[in-house]
Amino acid sequence: MPIQKILLVDDSKTELHYLSEILTKRGYQVRTAENGDEAMRRLAEDKPDLILMDVVMPGLNGFQLTRAITRDPNYGDIPVIMCTSKNQETDKVWGMRQGARDYVVKPVDADELVAKIKAFG
Template structure:
């Protein structure tokens, strides 16, 4: 069972997506902001992080940069989940260090495919 850290400030989105992931066999931990996400990662390294870009305290892109600069966390795959669908938003996410990018509303099959690809790559 893969451990997923879901970082999402919208409670409804957080609960809906976490339930869907748990039903598909993932263990899901939650964070509602960037600071909490950094604490959760320090407590236990997740297998993959789903990261919202717009967070109330530390911007999701800044959290990604911090994680990718740290030798302990740089190999944890990060999928950006955002309502921002412009090409420049995608480019900013990848420039910050995101491994994958997906837009809301979440298409669960598309997201699961991206997650499985990243988890398989990390396991090999």
């Protein structure tokens, strides 16, 4: 099933705007959340096909939120792509251990991001 609905989780309004623009121009339906609590509300309102998750956020960080989502029976089937400035190999390994299916380092290359999204659909 192709990916259509994407939830972007990032505490930076600039990143949310930038990523939303990339994705909406390519035909994706995008919803955003600026923190973990808002992300969980968005999940409950309308289940996305994929989640793009920042790591460094106030409250629950992206690693904690990814772990909570991927271990939840209601949402465990939603692929999570970490989308973060944390570019160390240990960060990537840790993100994948929390349940992420892929990892993209900011600044995001639009074509690379879209290719990774399409790989899930």
